[in-house]
Amino acid sequence: AEQQARDAAEAASSEAAADRAEMPAPKKPAEAAPDSALKRALDYARFSLTEVFSSLGIAYNDVGDKDKALEALQQCLTLRKETVGKNHPSMAECFNNLGAVYLQRGALQKASEHYEQALEQLMIAADGRQEGAYQALTLYNIGICRARLGHGREAGAALHKALSLAESALGSQHRQVELIRETIRQMTERPPAADADASEAAKAP
Secondary structure (H helix, E strand, C coil): CHHHHHHHHHHHHHHHHHHHHHCCCCCCCCCCCCCHHHHHHHHHHHHHHHHHHHHHHHHHHHCCCHHHHHHHHHHHHHHHHHHHCCCCCCHHHHHHHHHHHHHHHCCHHHHHHHHHHHHHHHHHHCCCCCCCHHHHHHHHHHHHHHHHCCCHHHHHHHHHHHHHHHHHHHCCCCHHHHHHHHHHHHHCCCCHHHCCCHHHHCCCC
16 A cells, blocks of 8 residues: 555656646746836936025025026026926926026026026917916016117017016916016116016016
């Protein structure tokens, strides 16, 4: 009986070995896909760093260190473009902040160019529509630059469009609307250089 049991066990083992030999070899596991979660985390960290540069630039500008402000804001622009692409809506913030620094330095043409790039990004984000408070304030800044460059007709067009958008977005009694309205009034009474301070309109509503 013991011999029969051993024979049966050996036979079962042999059959199992034969079965394993006939089984197809397991497929090599597919190579792991790139870790998308890690990529998202790195992108988030890079974007957060751009916000640090942006805050530093604004802080330097507020205390009058225009050179360090410009350096920090340019770093913000470069890194953000690398992180989210040149047509991301958040690029408008970078262009607006740089425009404000250039305006306060008296570099009117550069300021105007950066504000115009900011407006372009805001309109892309709005599917080509002109609407909203941020577009209104950007148009206001463009109007200020054009006025000080001596482009009176273009300045007036930008400021009146800014007023229309601001009234729709913020209401006729909002302080930013009052600022735009007062600037238009002053432009009819005194030279452009004496217009209301553009830096106020660059702030969020």
